[in-house]
Amino acid sequence: MALSSSFSPLLNRAITSSPELKAPLINPFRLLDQKFVSSVTVNTPRRLRFIKPVCAEPRSSDSVIPLAASVAAPGRVTLWNFCVYLSVVDFWSLTCISLFWVNADVKNETEKEDYEKLAKELADASPLEIMDKALEKFGNDVAIAFSGAEDVALIEYAKLTGRPFRVFSLDTGRLNPETYQFFDAVEKHYGIHIEYMFPDAVEVQALVRNKGLFSFYEDGHQECCRVRKVRPLRRALKGLQAWITGQRKDQSPGTRSEIPVVQVDPVFEGMEGGIESLVKWNPVANVEGRDIWNFLRAMDVPVNSLHLKGYISIGCEPCTRPILPGQHEREGRWWWEDAKAKECGLHKGNMKEEGVHLHGNGNGNGASLSNGSTIVADIFNSQNLVSLSRAGIENLAKLESRKEPWLVVLYAPWCQFCQAMEGSYIELAEKLKESRVKVGKFRADGDQKGFAKQELQLGSFPTILFFPKHSLKPIKYPSDKRDVDSLMAFVNALR
Known part of the structure; x- marks a missing residue:
């Protein structure tokens, strides 16, 4: 249907009389500025590829429809063709927007599902292969967390991939001088700049002013x-x-035995924000500590000089100490606390709910429940050992005069350190069975933990107490040496 004859002169006059044509606004679009156009025809198919979604924000010099009208031979604009054109534009715009959001949702859902699948696919992969996959997938949006200990292996693997990589580290302000020297050596060796993150000065000031420099030893x-x-x-x-x-x-x-090589981070958020917005890669999850050190020696990379002084797991200076032969590497961290809670919060997602059925003992001596958890078998089982109940140890602690001295271990059967000393403690009980010293055990985890901390000097598992014959207060074994000779020397000095 053509425009009426009374409308055409008005349109022609508006076009020719104005020195610069101003395109009228039509719906969310406008016609291009065009001079000396007496009549136009719609040419839809050739120009549709220039259409942007209506939600896009073009530059001020851009037109949403670059050439909605094209110069043609003199004629008329048909209202039918123009309406059809606008309908097609609206349809394609809305379709593009819908497809964009649908595809985004499908992509996000696919990525969530893929990480569990990817973890299974990479379960037997080498650290180098896992590192390469992480850098390939995320590029500049992934970074290595470097602690100043054997994490230098991660940087070496990243270098071997040949891909660019980023490294960041947390400077708590309380690291050892050797650790700062190590940071500098790593930067020079790899030609990189570590991205340091520092604590908020106001928060640190408030903590120190209110609770002192070493409040963590107490609470x-x-x-x-x-x-x-x-x-x-x-x-x-x-x-x-x-x-x-x-x-x-x-x-x-108790905290890292089940970590996968890749996972959706259960605690922290990434740049997109919200739950499941961050991916966590653990390339050396399945590698043992000795193999990491063999790799570092083979590649001749810088290492923290504290390792040569007996430090294995390295953190802040007040909370880290060297370990003794036979001790687990994590015993050098927060040694005054419960052995199963050796996490600072950076990997809080590893922590499990406290309970006697949540931790295996590492020896396969557990019975499975219907919910998949495990009941841990008891330890320190010997006819030469007395298993004390809560009432029994309360009575022992209250006695001012005992017939025989007692040696008692406060333990948790899931604790790896308790398991490690089981053999030596049973052997000690065997040696003391003919003496006048009674050897006992008291399970101090779960509901008994609060009582043991308050009344029995429990700091971390295991805690060993000697109850003399004529003393109300038990004496706590102060050493981390739990071999038979060391324990016997302790008993002989006090009985």
Whole structure:
């Protein structure tokens, strides 16, 4: 249907009389500025490829429809063709928008599902292959978390991939001087700049002013770590889509035994924000500590000089100490606390609910329940050992005069350190069976933990107490040496 004859002169006059044509606004689009156009025809198919979604924001010099009208031979604009054109434009715009959001949702859902599948596919892969996959997938939006210990292996693997990579580290302000020297050596060796994250000065000042420099020895390390490590890490991860850690399954009893090589981070958020917005890669999850060190020696890379002084797991100076032969590497961290909780909060997703059925003992001596959890078998089982109940040890602690002295271990059967000393403690009980010293055990986890901490000097598992014949207060064994000779020397000095 053609425009009426009365409308055509008005349109022609508006076009020719104005020195510069102003395109009228039509729906969400406008016609291009065009001079000396007496009549136009719609040429839809050739120009549709220039259409942008209506939600896009073009530059001020851009037109949403670059050539909605084209110059043609003199004629008329048909209202029917023009309406058809606008209908097609609206249809394609809405279709593009819908497809964009649908595809985005499908992509996000696919990615969520793929990480579990990818973890299974890479379960037997080498650390180099896993590192390469992480860098390939996320590029500049993934970074290696470097702690100043054997995490240098991650940097070496990243270098071997030949891909660019980023490294960040948390400077708590309380690291050993050797660790700062190590940071400098690593930067020079690899030609990189480590991205340091620092705690908020106001938060640190408030903590120190209110509770002192060493409050963590009295009320636990979690508050200090939250200020100096966890919150700076949270800020760092908000600028990433993924991060790479040096976690290994053999590092910490009860917290890292089940970590996969890749997972959706259960605690922290990435740049997109919200739950499941961050991916966590653990390339050396399945590698044992000795193999990491064989790799570092073979590649001749810088290492922290503290390792030569007996330090294995290295953190802040007040909370880290060297370990003794036979001790687990994690015993050098927060040694005054429960052995199963050796986490600072950076990997909080590894922590499990406290309970006697949540932790295997590492020897396969557990019975499975219908919910998949495990009941841990008891330890220190010997006819030469007396198993004390809560009432029994309360009575023993209240006695001012005992017929015989007692040696008692406060333990948890799931604790790897308790398991490690089981043989030596049973042997000690065998040697003392003909003496006047009674040897006992008291299970101090679960519901008994609060009582043991308050009344029996429990710090971490295992805690060994000697109850003399004529003393109300038990004497706590102060050493980490739990071999038979060391324990016997302790008993002989006091009985």
